[in-house]
């Protein structure tokens with residue numbers, strides 16, 4: 001047994017450009033920054049950049065690409081329709097303009113992309129290209145590790161910004177193993193911590209609770225740090241619910257787009273046309289079919305050729321091997337049995353919907369010198385892998401320009417306060433509840449009162465009020481937990497991040513008094529959408545209170561400044 | 563859904579501990595261990611990283627798992643994936659990382 005950790009050592013680290021989260025956007029931004037400026041780059045990553053974040057298992061395709069004959073504006077139009085208007089045109093267009101450049105770069109680093117005889121990328125539908133995405137993250141990580149300008153600090157968990165006069169000065173982190181409080185000072189900071197899973201009760205609340213779509217290790221740290229630092233945040237009410245293969249929660253795009261499998265109900269009727277084809281309508285249709293007794297629902301794969309069947313088994317090994325295992329251990333491969341589908345619990349993911357930091361066109365947040373890219377940045381849905389790269393590129397260029405004008409000094413004495421607070425958890429002899437118990441209670445509250453799977457994604461003003469009250473109580477409990485070591489301390493911080501984010505999600509859900517996106521934000525008090533709500537719901541913590549503000553829509557062609 | 567570590571096969575190289583995106587695996591007495599298998603995301607990063615195929619993935623019973631096991635052997639750009647079915651029979655699928663997904 002290791003001796004129980006009771007105190008933390010403090011280490012001071014200085015860098016020029018701090019990147020929080022060495023995932024898709026973070027690693028790519030680091031590479032671009034090196035092309036732009038000479039400063040030192042520090043990637044602070046809670047795991048190991050080789051496989052951390054969304055790309056761990058691999059991805060099935062490049063979902064965002066401007067195929068021949070299409071323009072970046074077409075992509076903007078598509079994303080705008082899918083989100084029923086609540087998007088930032090400036091962010092979408094600047095992202096879409098960068099997509100193809102990022103693919104070229106990834107190919108030069110070694111990503112396998114399918115080409116035809118003429119050497120052109122083979123497209124899938126009107127926005128995707130086909131790849132082997134199994135090793136996309138190791139390829140990216142290798143490129144980062146080759147750059148002498150970049151230092152990667154792994155297994156450190158960032159939990160709080162250092163901000164003075166609304167200007168970023170750095171961040172605090174703790175070791176995942178080492179009993180260390182890191183005080184990192186930087187001239188500019190990029191937040192690239194991804195989105196948030198684990199707010200709501202998952203599909204399998206028992207042993208397989210982490211078999212979810214989004215990485216359970218992306219706990220919303222970036223959102224929570226921004227909220228606490230008083231950054232303006234946007235559109236948390238646009239939750240993301242994925243339609244996935246039942247149980248394994250594996251992606252369905254390869255079945256739907258790859259072999260043209262249609263969504264059918266238990267009687268074999270194709271129901272997708274009935275409800276509409278946007279992402280939220282597809283989820284909603286499945287919920288309705290089940291509720292009205294026509295479920296379960298499936299993707300119709302019976303009838304594919306044996307060759308297609310085997311190709312699908314292989315394709316899933318490159319991104320969601322659990323689905324292949326499911327097929328093979330049961331013997332019921334997709335050619336023999338239709339694939340049952342279900343909706344997941346809601347996530348907050350700015351790469352699919354528009355939730356996250358309210359940024360200007362250069363991806364600077366409302367905190368000066370703090371930039372955001374990828375799933376943590378708002379206003380720009382449907383960005384996926386390449387959009388996260390493109391935003392990382394824009395943010396890195398902006399940070400390189402910003403660096404020249406500022407220095408990263410701050411009052412170092414304040415770290416003592418953080419240290420004492422953290423040591424409080426390590427020295428708490430016994431708490432009434434464990435971290436896991438409070439987490440489970442939080443997920444149950446969100447499920448029941450804030451529109452989780454159990455409430456068919458529906459909520460009302462009354463139910464949200466109950467949710468808000470209960471989350472406040474759980475927040476109190478989360479201040480008195482006990483940590484037996486560093487990893488448990490990380491779990492406490494993650495829980496607190498989720499609770500902070502839950503409060504913002506609840507406030508946003510309550511503020512948008514309409515139902516614009518079925519399932520994503522299904523407000524039973526306001527079952528229809530209204531043109532009055534053609535605006536953003538934003539929020540900001542002011543004097544300890546979360547205030548909601550509304551902002552008019554920003555179109556492409558505009559350059560938005562704070 | 564989680565992983566199982568065959569402790570007799572493990573040579574204690576620590577690669578799985580490093581690679582896990584949730585930092586869930588540690589060495590205990592020189593042998594890999596996952597103290598909280600219920601925290602596993604089943605991303606199979608560790609399964610792919612293990613040089614001696616000591617890590618196998620399985621589907622939890624609560625999600626309809628039938629007891630099958632999945633592991634993989636790397637050979638250059640080839641990944642030989644093996645599923646051992648509950649009845650003991652074996653099926654291997656080979657994927658070349660230079661080949662794209664067809665779909």
Ligand SMILES: Cc1cc2nc3c(=O)[nH]c(=O)nc-3n(C[C@H](O)[C@H](O)[C@H](O)COP(=O)(O)OP(=O)(O)OC[C@H]3O[C@@H](n4cnc5c(N)ncnc54)[C@H](O)[C@@H]3O)c2cc1C
Pocket residue numbers: 020021022023024025026044045046047052053054055058059060061062063064156157158159192193194195213214215217218219220221222251351352373374375376383384385386388
């Ligand atoms: C299972 C899955 C399959 C997908 N498939 C596809 C696909 O086929 N095609 C496609 O185009 N898109 C796909 N996507 C979407 C795409 O992968 C994501 O939108 C994109 O990778 C997000 O990038 P990111 O940089 O924002 O987040 P990530 O890549 O997840 O990076 C976040 C990083 O931050 C780290 N981190 C988090 N918190 C902290 C903290 N407190 N301190 C330090 N580090 C921290 C994490 O460990 C991680 O490394 C998929 C997503 C998922 C989850």
Ligand code: SF4
Pocket residue numbers: 564565581582583584585586587596601602603604605606607608609
């Ligand atoms: S499968 Fe992934 S999450 Fe599970 S232990 Fe292995 S590396 Fe960690």
Ligand code: SF4
Pocket residue numbers: 567571572573574575576577578579593594611612613614615616617
């Ligand atoms: S990678 Fe395999 S051999 Fe190495 S420590 Fe892990 S289980 Fe053991």
